Amino acid sequence: MVSSEQKVVLITGCSSGIGLRMAVMLAKDEKQRYHVIATMRDLKRKDKLVEAAGDAYGKTLFLAVLDVCNDESVKQCINGIKDRHVDVLINNAGIGLVGPIESIPIEEMKKVFETNFFGVIRMIKEVMPDMKKRRAGHIIVVSSVMGLQGIVFNDVYAASKFAMEGFCESLAVQLLKFNVILSLIEPGPVHTEFEAKMIQDVKQKEYPGADPDTVHYFKNIYLPSSVDIFEALGQTPDDIARCTKKVIEASRPRFRNLTNPLYTPLVALKYADETGGLSVHTFYHMLFNMGSLMHVSVMAMKYLTCGCLRKRTISPS
Numbered sequence: 001m002v003s004s005e006q007k008v009v010l011i012t013g014c015s016s017g018i019g020l021r022m023a024v025m026l027a028k029d030e031k032q033r034y035h036v037i038a039t040m041r042d043l044k045r046k047d048k049l050v051e052a053a054g055d056a057y058g059k060t061l062f063l064a065v066l067d068v069c070n071d072e073s074v075k076q077c078i079n080g081i082k083d084r085h086v087d088v089l090i091n092n093a094g095i096g097l098v099g100p101i102e103s104i105p106i107e108e109m110k111k112v113f114e115t116n117f118f119g120v121i122r123m124i125k126e127v128m129p130d131m132k133k134r135r136a137g138h139i140i141v142v143s144s145v146m147g148l149q150g151i152v153f154n155d156v157y158a159a160s161k162f163a164m165e166g167f168c169e170s171l172a173v174q175l176l177k178f179n180v181i182l183s184l185i186e187p188g189p190v191h192t193e194f195e196a197k198m199i200q201d202v203k204q205k206e207y208p209g210a211d212p213d214t215v216h217y218f219k220n221i222y223l224p225s226s227v228d229i230f231e232a233l234g235q236t237p238d239d240i241a242r243c244t245k246k247v248i249e250a251s252r253p254r255f256r257n258l259t260n261p262l263y264t265p266l267v268a269l270k271y272a273d274e275t276g277g278l279s280v281h282t283f284y285h286m287l288f289n290m291g292s293l294m295h296v297s298v299m300a301m302k303y304l305t306c307g308c309l310r311k312r313t314i315s316p317s
């Protein structure tokens, strides 16, 4: 039963990582303000969530099946909710993809867009009309810093998040007229299965179709630097859950919410030079000339992160 004071929150992709921690944190809210519907595409993967939820399971946290890539699954899930009433929709489900594009089949690239882009739109199309009618609701989209700044060898993943950002920038204006709020959460690297899957994936793949130089730059230059970046800048899924809870509870929620202050200077480069040269050359220099000194570059990034840039992010604490 949902009490009249509770907000119904539906989250996609709760079997692991950020979605799991968001579901648990909201369900364990000390004032029990949330009725959390934690969804996942395969309930066989529910154990970690149920264990982390503890007493909240069955009281403020409930499970439902939902595959964001499947129209029927999305409809069934929303139809199963009392009055189809969702106050807060958190679009979290997403998949990554790294590697030289020469070796990635178009079908695999389409799966990324099907999940990260059309999956979100499918959810919004199902939930938004009721929110508009009620003149209330909050839609949250877990984007990424890669929705604002592309990263080498993440071409297709970054494109899927950029697409999402363009979609949300456009929709947010219309929704405001209906008192429905749209917010983007933009994390940098976060320690979740996303990172583990990437490392596992790279170990298994041969990268057919890519020339030896490209495979070398990917495996021996990009990957070790990326591991360094995760180590140095990585946040926890709890950090992202805390930021998101703050956004939900804000009296005037922000549209953009970068969660990692250490990443802000890199994103700022493109606004500092409208020709784009500064961004492209800085990233080139950091990767190819300073790759082996990535720890030093990260120190420099930390140094660059002065107070004024920090203010542009939403802090998890």
Ligand SMILES: NC(=O)C1=CN([C@@H]2O[C@H](COP(=O)(O)OP(=O)(O)OC[C@H]3O[C@@H](n4cnc5c(N)ncnc54)[C@H](OP(=O)(O)O)[C@@H]3O)[C@@H](O)[C@H]2O)C=CC1
Residues within 6 Å of the ligand: 012, 013, 014, 015, 016, 017, 018, 019, 040, 041, 042, 045, 066, 067, 068, 069, 092, 093, 094, 095, 096, 115, 119, 142, 143, 144, 145, 186, 187, 188, 189, 190, 191, 192, 193, 194, 195, 197
């Ligand atoms: N980790 C990171 O560094 C960052 C992640 N992000 C974004 O955060 C979000 C969550 O990722 P994260 O927690 O890190 O990664 P995880 O891989 O741990 O979690 C992703 C979740 O999405 C689910 N999922 C994948 N495809 C579908 C689908 N078709 N329908 C429903 N659920 C699906 C997975 O379910 P299943 O168990 O069934 O596969 C899993 O629960 C993603 O949108 C990602 O792009 C943004 C910035 C950085």
Ligand SMILES: CC1=C(/C=C/C(C)=C/C=C/C(C)=C/C=O)C(C)(C)CCC1
Residues within 6 Å of the ligand: 143, 144, 145, 146, 151, 152, 187, 188, 189, 190, 222, 225, 226, 227, 229, 230, 266, 283, 286, 287
């Ligand atoms: C910053 C930076 C790098 C890597 C960044 C990475 C690896 C970011 C990962 C972000 C993720 C995983 C976002 C998910 O949505 C390089 C290219 C190594 C060198 C240049 C500077």
